[in-house]
Amino acid sequence: MKKATTAHLKRLQLVKPYLGRLLLGFLAMLVAAGLQLAFPKALSYFMDNISENNTTDWYTLPAILAFVGFVLYCIASAVRFYLFESTGGMIVRRVRERLFGSIIKQEIGFFDTTQTGELTSRLTVDTDMLQGALSMNIATIIRSVIVGIGGLVMIFIISPLLSGLVVLSLPITLALTRWLGKKARLKAMRLQDSISGSLQTAQESFANVRITQAFNQEKKAIAHYGIAASSVLDRTLDNARLMATYQALSTFAAFSTMLVTILVGGVLIIQDTLSIGELTSFLLYAGMLSGSVNGISAMWGQWMQAFGATERVFELLDRVSESKTYKEGLATADLQGNVEFDQLSFAYPGRKEETVLKDFNLSITAGEKVALVGPSGAGKTTVVNLLLGFYEPSAGGIRFDGIDSTTLDYRSIRDSMAIVEQEPALFSGTIAENIGYALGDPATELDKIQEAAKLANAHNFITGFPDGYHTAVGEQGVQLSGGQKQRIAIARAVIKNPKILILDEATSALDSESELLVQDALNKLMYGRTTIIIAHRYSTISQADKLVVLEKGELVQYGTHEALIENEEGLYHKLVMNQIG
Template identity: 35%
Template sequence: MIKMLHVLRDSWQKARKVVAFIAPYKRQVAFSLVALLFTATIMLSIGQGIRLLIDRGLATQSIELLTQYMVIFILLIVALAVGTFTRYYWVTWLGERVVADIRCKVFDHLINLHPGFFENNRSLEIQSRLTADMTLLQSVIGSSVSVALRNLVMLIGGIVWLFITNTKLTALVLISVPLVVAPILVFGRRVRRLSRQSQDRIATVGAYIGEILGQIKTVQAYNHQEIDKDIFHRYVEDAFAIAKQRTTQRAMLITVVIMLVFGAVGLMLWVGGMDVIAGQISGGELAAFIFYSIIVGSAVGSISEVLGELQRAAGAAERTVELLSAPSEIVSPASPKSLPVLTGRIEIERLCFAYPSRPEVLAINELSLTIRAGEMLALVGPSGAGKSTLFDLLLRFFDPQSGGIRLEGIDIRQLEITGLRACFALVSQNPVLFYGSISDNLRYACQDATDAEVEAAAKAAFAHEFIVSLPEGYQTHLGDTGLGLSGGQKQRIAIARAILAGAPILLLDEATSALDAESEYWVQQALSQLMAHRTTIAIAHRLSTVKSADRIAVLNHGYLEALGTHAELMATSELYARLASLQFHMQ
């Protein structure tokens, strides 16, 4: 019992977070409710119109009265149509608006979460939540809730009119109510559980599609299509199996409700027909009673069906609230410190860090290092030495378990995050470009840059010449991840973007290792422009690219093993000398 109460309380709290998105639109909610009550009232009034048509029109054999009541009936139908249009418009508007707000809120929250969150949560699955789950919520908010409320009003109003019309027959109808509520409670719980599982399976399907299509060249290069088809079919069949169970439960719920409700209506018709024959009630009263009985039965059936939709939506809402509730472990301090004039001096003291997914393995171990303002420091070492991890810590994508990093003498954890990251410009080994124009990608680091500044940055990165040779120049659209450009061209655009950022500290993650000789030459020229008057930290996999560095730091298993110039390390560091010997021998 206590566990059930906890579950109910947790579900209510999650539901409240979704309902909170509706609160800003009280006026639209009011319009919807007024229209809903209006249409329900008109619908209930039609029953009385039917009674008058039969008892005062047909029964009296008066053409004048029949015409009069028919006109009233038609006016009721017109009013119902107008009310239905108003209700449908505002309810649908509300659903679309609220879901748009939820999507924006979830995205705003996700984009600020620390990268560690996405180590344990597939981004493509999250993408599915922002699409499939939101579509379901839109359907419920913009339709199902309105249908449920309208039918609830019709149910209550119909029962009231049933009592007014004939108490004895109403008692027969009400006998079915407890019989209907019981299966709703039993099957509803099962539908909700299966709905959550179904949405999870659908998210997995969406994530797999995105992953495979996003890497389609690799898939086809290794002739992996048939295997991927089999895997995808298994995911789809898993989703179908859960959907089939959910559909079975919902179908059983609707079937039981229909049998009970209309069975009671059939019994009522038989008893009512006997009363008409006996002269205890009029034909119009029986017709009105049948009308209200059908309304009550339909309302109960519709509510039971809508409850299934609401159960599915509850699963989607829970998943959405989970995303909104996910905490970010990397946040700005309440009272951040201000940076003095930036020179690019960085001090690393006894830094220790392990990734959350591998807490027992230290990626950085007792690392202490001072990076002087304006110097170029190269980071070398075998794979897994901690080079890229150090970049993650400098940009504060993660916080260390112990030790710290100081920028201009201030611990970076005491700085506002956006201000800290604005101090760095990153050029990675695999440059990240986005769908859009070249101009959009260049302005990614500085949205306010003028066309002249964009062009100047491209020229400094030796990218202007190939950009203007493209059909639409700077407005040329790129595919996903910069599809359509060579590796060297992508890299030069990434360098131009870093130039445009104007950050005083440059982080280079081996920006030339995957390029051909000609592309490497132009990228090196661009890097020379970018590194001028900046503190530069460069990860180097090819030692030939760092001979000219002011200093070279040799990392091994997270330790700082050696520090010095190329010549000094060749004489004092066995690891560096071995790496250099292997690379230069291979060349």
């Protein structure tokens, strides 16, 4: 409980930069609450005056005052509403930016086990819950407190005896509030989890829609989503039942109190110790008081709901990244391109029991071209993942220019590296933006982009499009062919002018002309750079100075193609005979 309270207080710190705005809203609220409190008193004055004087001569001044009061009330309410609502929006924007920043910096292993739908749901739906909790709810609670205290004072002034009756009912409401708060928090957390699950299901279906339609599995996808949506409904209903029960109980308590008050009040009027106007205003003030108490109590419930719903947002905000690039105070490197893998062993964090690389040793001198070959699952991509610093080795290490990588700022290492992946990931934007991804402002460096595109044999097909370099590539580059995407990825790597180049070669059958174009582009790109190629095609392997043959995470053969092919018992010979060619 204590821990939870500190966590709530920490969340309230989000409000800090907006205290000025909130204070102004608070002032507007004070004005509105004061006017609201004056209303029953004015009504009582009106009723008793009418029944005593039997004339309307005194109308003018009170009417003008009432009118001015209403206008002020409306303005103050509008100002309060706007200030609190807009502040809520600003707080949510701030949380979203921070949350996004925290997510994008997490280590790659985190993304292996966390689904993107879950993350986007945290970023959108969950943070929305904060908006209400940190703005309108605070406003309503403060207003309720002011109106409630005012109401309490007023009823005691009018009739201490009747007030005693009203106050007696308060503990019931408080007990109800406690009960609601506890339940609401847990239920909200569950609801948010199922919302995130349904988002994840939808997102994955849309991303894989081509396969779904090709396999005629739309029905399955719909059913899958239906289950997720039903789970959201179940939990929404669960929440609604809780709130409905609470409302019935608290309204019952309020009405019972009201009934007793009216009955006793009637007796007091008969005894002439209370006027009708006084009883009317008493009932209105008592109504304000119980309305406030119920309001605070309901808001408390919603607050707890919001905290339950945002529990995971804050977990994620506070999560410390294990990414190598966020270690402070390390030396920056200006790499020449010498790379050594030293007794490297590795298991993926998501599957610790499986050793993927065992005592891997390899030394590459600057400018050398090394091809990694081996059966599927041998660990070729894993070597590259470790080189890029996506994961921590379980044992051993990597040296750049003889320096242990753990003593270097990995961002500077990545500055000297570029990768062309097997299935290039493009961003929805223009071709120019994608090629210039590593540039600060691609729009101002079109020359550089064109130069890179020419080197990557991409310039001709790009200028063939009506919009040229400003052609949109579509989400993940769906509006381009595989070979076009690859040449854009090559141009994107060219622009970095990397010392170390990583190529995960495409196995997809490009037609011979685009294969030639891609190969030619790669040859130009490799020139003079340390290159690690995951090679499948003989044409690529023949470009390499050395070959590394991997099998089940171990280096089993190393040497030139000519030397390795000689050994007819070796794995390489088999691979060439069976797979490559």
